[in-house]
Amino acid sequence: MTTSPALVAVDWGTTSFRLWLLSRDGTVLAEHRSQEGMSEVAARGFETVLKDHLQTLSVPSDLPVVICGMAGSRQGWVEAGYIDTPADVTTIGASATVVPDTARQIIIIPGLAVRSESEPDVMRGEETQLLGAHLEMPGGERYCMPGTHSKWVSMNGPTVTGFETFMTGELFSALSGKTILTHSTDGEGKVDANDPAFLTGVRDGWARPEKTTHHLFSIRAGQLLYNHPADENRARLSGLLIGAEFAGARVRGDEQIGLVASGALQRLYQAALLACGVKVRNLDADVAVRRGLMESWQRFATTSGDRTHP
Amino acid sequence: MTTSPALVAVDWGTTSFRLWLLSRDGTVLAEHRSQEGMSEVAARGFETVLKDHLQTLSVPSDLPVVICGMAGSRQGWVEAGYIDTPADVTTIGASATVVPDTARQIIIIPGLAVRSESEPDVMRGEETQLLGAHLEMPGGERYCMPGTHSKWVSMNGPTVTGFETFMTGELFSALSGKTILTHSTDGEGKVDANDPAFLTGVRDGWARPEKTTHHLFSIRAGQLLYNHPADENRARLSGLLIGAEFAGARVRGDEQIGLVASGALQRLYQAALLACGVKVRNLDADVAVRRGLMESWQRFATTSGDRTHP
Numbered sequence: 201m202t203t204s205p206a207l208v209a210v211d212w213g214t215t216s217f218r219l220w221l222l223s224r225d226g227t228v229l230a231e232h233r234s235q236e237g238m239s240e241v242a243a244r245g246f247e248t249v250l251k252d253h254l255q256t257l258s259v260p261s262d263l264p265v266v267i268c269g270m271a272g273s274r275q276g277w278v279e280a281g282y283i284d285t286p287a288d289v290t291t292i293g294a295s296a297t298v299v300p301d302t303a304r305q306i307i308i309i310p311g312l313a314v315r316s317e318s319e320p321d322v323m324r325g326e327e328t329q330l331l332g333a334h335l336e337m338p339g340g341e342r343y344c345m346p347g348t349h350s351k352w353v354s355m356n357g358p359t360v361t362g363f364e365t366f367m368t369g370e371l372f373s374a375l376s377g378k379t380i381l382t383h384s385t386d387g388e389g390k391v392d393a394n395d396p397a398f399l400t401g402v403r404d405g406w407a408r409p410e411k412t413t414h415h416l417f418s419i420r421a422g423q424l425l426y427n428h429p430a431d432e433n434r435a436r437l438s439g440l441l442i443g444a445e446f447a448g449a450r451v452r453g454d455e456q457i458g459l460v461a462s463g464a465l466q467r468l469y470q471a472a473l474l475a476c477g478v479k480v481r482n483l484d485a486d487v488a489v490r491r492g493l494m495e496s497w498q499r500f501a502t503t504s505g506d507r508t509h510p
Numbered sequence: 511m512t513t514s515p516a517l518v519a520v521d522w523g524t525t526s527f528r529l530w531l532l533s534r535d536g537t538v539l540a541e542h543r544s545q546e547g548m549s550e551v552a553a554r555g556f557e558t559v560l561k562d563h564l565q566t567l568s569v570p571s572d573l574p575v576v577i578c579g580m581a582g583s584r585q586g587w588v589e590a591g592y593i594d595t596p597a598d599v600t601t602i603g604a605s606a607t608v609v610p611d612t613a614r615q616i617i618i619i620p621g622l623a624v625r626s627e628s629e630p631d632v633m634r635g636e637e638t639q640l641l642g643a644h645l646e647m648p649g650g651e652r653y654c655m656p657g658t659h660s661k662w663v664s665m666n667g668p669t670v671t672g673f674e675t676f677m678t679g680e681l682f683s684a685l686s687g688k689t690i691l692t693h694s695t696d697g698e699g700k701v702d703a704n705d706p707a708f709l710t711g712v713r714d715g716w717a718r719p720e721k722t723t724h725h726l727f728s729i730r731a732g733q734l735l736y737n738h739p740a741d742e743n744r745a746r747l748s749g750l751l752i753g754a755e756f757a758g759a760r761v762r763g764d765e766q767i768g769l770v771a772s773g774a775l776q777r778l779y780q781a782a783l784l785a786c787g788v789k790v791r792n793l794d795a796d797v798a799v800r801r802g803l804m805e806s807w808q809r810f811a812t813t814s815g816d817r818t819h820p
Contacts (some may be wrong), residue, residue: 274734282735313735319724320731349690349727365727367689374684379677380659410719410757414629417659417675421630424584425592425623447720 205229208254208263209493212271213325214238214348218486219253221263226494230257238270246277247302264305266497268489269325272297272308282313282322289331290358293496294503309496314362321365325489326351332491333460333483334358340458340481344449346442346469347461348373352449366445369465372438375416384423385434390464393471397432401439402446402472409447415440442472453477460488515539518564518573519803522581523635524548524658528796529563531573536804540567548580556587557612574615576807578799579635582607582618592623592632599641600668603806604813619806624672631675635799636661642801643770643793644668650768650791654759656752656779657771658683662759676755682748685726694733695744700774703781707742711749712756712782719757725750752782763787770798 206224210217215237221230232253241249250265272280280297296307311324326345330353333343345351348369354361376385391398405412419436422428451457456479461469466482473480516534520527525547531540542563551559560575582590590607606617621634636655640663643653655661658679664671686695701708715722729746732738761767766789769779776792783790 314731315735317736319728320735321724321728322731322734364724365731366723367727368723370689371723374688378684378688379680409722410754412719412722412758413676413678413681413751413754414631414674414758417677418629418631421624421632421675424632425625425630426627441723444720444723448722448724 203227203229205260205263207494207497208259208265209490209497210250210265210267210269210271211325211328211489211493212267212269212276214270217241217249217253218489219257220490220493221257221259222490222494226491228490232257238275242275246271247299250306261304264307264497266293266296266307266309266493266500268309268328268493268496272311273324276308278308280308280310280324282311282324283327284313284315285360285362287312287360288358289327289334289355289360290495291499292327292331293499296496296500307497307500309493312360312363314364319364321363323351323363323365326353327360328492328496329460329485329488330355330360330492331495332488332493333458335491335495336483336488337458337481340456342455343458343460344469344473345460345485346465350445352445364449366448368441368445371441375441376434376437380420381416381433381437384420384428385430385437387430387434389431389434391435391438391468393467395432395435398435398439398468399471399475401436402443402475403439405440405443406446406451406476407443409444412440412444438468439472442468446472446476451476451478455479456481458483460485462486513537513539515570515573517804517807518569518575519800519807520560520575520577520579520581521635521638521799521803522577522579522586524580527551527559527563528799529567530800530803531567531569532800532804536801538800542567548585552585556581557609560616571614574617574807576603576606576617576619576803576810578619578638578803578806582620583634586618588618590618590620590634592621592634593637594623594625595670595672597622597670598668599637599644599665599670600805601809602637602641603809606806606810617807617810619803622670622673624674629674631673633661633673633675636663637670638802638806639770639795639798640665640670640802641805642798642803643768645801645805646793646798647768647791650766652765653768653770654779654783655770655795656775660755662755674759676758678751678755681751685751686744686747690730691726691743691747694730694738695740695747697740697744699741699744701745701748701778703777705742705745708745708749708778709781709785711746712753712785713749715750715753716756716761716786717753719754722750722754748778749782752778756782756786761786761788765789766791768793770795772796 219232299306314321343353353363462485529542609616624631663673772795
């Protein structure tokens with residue numbers, strides 16, 4: 201069994217960079233993370249930043265690099281476009297964009313788009329996680345990928361039939377950091393997935409999403425009238441927004457959902473889904489994106505006739 | 511007919527100060543406005559700030575002052591408390607708080623509170639507008655007072671049976687100023703009440719409020735995929751949030767609503783309500799608050815036995 205490096209897999213988002221050195225069978229040989237923001241990266245230049253990261257891990261100069269995420273956006277390194285839904289997620293690697301004029305081969309995975317005049321939507325990075333999820337947990341019909349912009353995806357076999365994005369994470373940040381709710385929710389503690397205020401918030405948001413912007417103000421009123429503490433208020437805020445997301449995604453208590461997430465977000469969404477009666481299949485988001493990147497590379501190499509690499 | 515000044519009426523909010531010199535019959539003899547924020551005022555001292563404004567208008571030293579708004583909050587000048595609903599709005603003046611140790615008589619109107627463990631709510635300032643609206647447009651059962659924190663009030667005669675606050679205005683500011691939607695909505699133009707994007711947004715938010723946080727992201731996607739312009743995006747954002755507020759307030763197409771508002775906000779909400787089939791009775795918010803302040807003073811003077819003033 202070989203453990204020599206075969207591929208550099210990169211998930212390059214707006215505020216985070218994750219790089220893995222993978223063997224041919226997907227084993228992680230080395231890992232590197234940073235929190236450089238996209239604007240910082242743009243100023244230094246994507247190629248320079250990537251080169252620095254590769255040097256840190258002494259990556260052999262002939263290894264190819266496959267990238268997903270915001271590096272492929274219009275404001276990113278090289279625009280990698282979108283594939284319109286319905287789309288076969290197993291083919292995204294075949295449509296990868298080759299970064300021109302680089303010493304090693306570097307490709308960027310395209311995003312997916314719902315091209316609808318009334319309700320357009322886009323994803324970039326999650327399509328690669330989704331490919332990994334489809335391979336690791338085959339047969340799933342619905343996937344939830346929580347985050348700053350949570351994605352809910354409907355699948356039919358390998359085909360993405362549609363998806364919807366909810367601004368849940370960004371709303372939580374904006375509301376808790378930039379509004380009257382800042383005074384009611386400030387503090388350092390993470391929201392606890394078992395906090396009754398979180399779970400009540402989830403159920404309220406799910407059952408009565410039309411009341412969300414009222415329930416939000418009610419958090420402030422509860423602090424004024426009842427001295428509800430900041431931890432409880434933050435938990436309720438998080439729960440209300442996740443519950444409203446579930447309502448928008450038409451979550452039903454009798455369905456099964458593939459949850460692609462990591463860490464604190466995984467715990468919150470799992471607890472929230474279970475509280476709604478949903479059966480959850482879990483897949484770590486890092487495992488999903490690595491599998492998707494490896495698979496995309498193989499598809500790209502096959503399609504482009506490049507068989508010198510894995 | 512006398513036109514000598516009888517009362518100083520002040521609406522003192524978080525970011526605005528409005529003062530009117532009124533005759534006994536409510537005629538406006540002079541007006542003064544400023545945009546001092548509450549933190550600025552707190553630093554200089556409420557009494558000093560008020561004295562400066564009164565000097566600007568050469569207000570006689572024996573005229574009483576009646577104040578509503580955030581000056582009566584815990585972080586304000588003197589805390590004026592809340593009256594719990596159900597509450598007779600005509601009696602708010604009788605519960606006014608007297609500011610101690612001042613040369614002239616100064617009173618602050620209390621707010622109203624919905625004291626409910628599950629959905630508490632508060633208003634401060636709007637109760638005085640509401641009193642004015644009840645007197646100017648008697649017989650109304652529902653009032654909408656749009657703003658940073660929009661209030662929807664149910665009345666039975668003079669009794670406020672309940673109310674709900676929606677964070678519509680503050681959400682618009684936070685979303686258009688502090689999120690990914692900033693890029694899609696930036697610009698100086700005001701939202702036009704007749705913009706089809708605004709009215710479509712209202713109807714979408716009203717009909718499918720559970721989709722709001724998805725529709726928000728869709729604005730960004732529409733810019734990426736279709737180059738939808740910022741004016742249109744800002745109009746849709748405003749419409750979606752107002753429509754979701756209508757859904758939360760259970761607006762029905764066959765009802766009549768008293769709209770207490772001024773300027774651009776009045777035009778937007780009127781157009782939005784009409785688009786939903788609602789009959790609108792309009793009252794200017796300044797007229798409403800002046801009438802409420804004058805009425806509150808008279809009630810206070812009667813109750814406290816002070817008959818030396820109007």
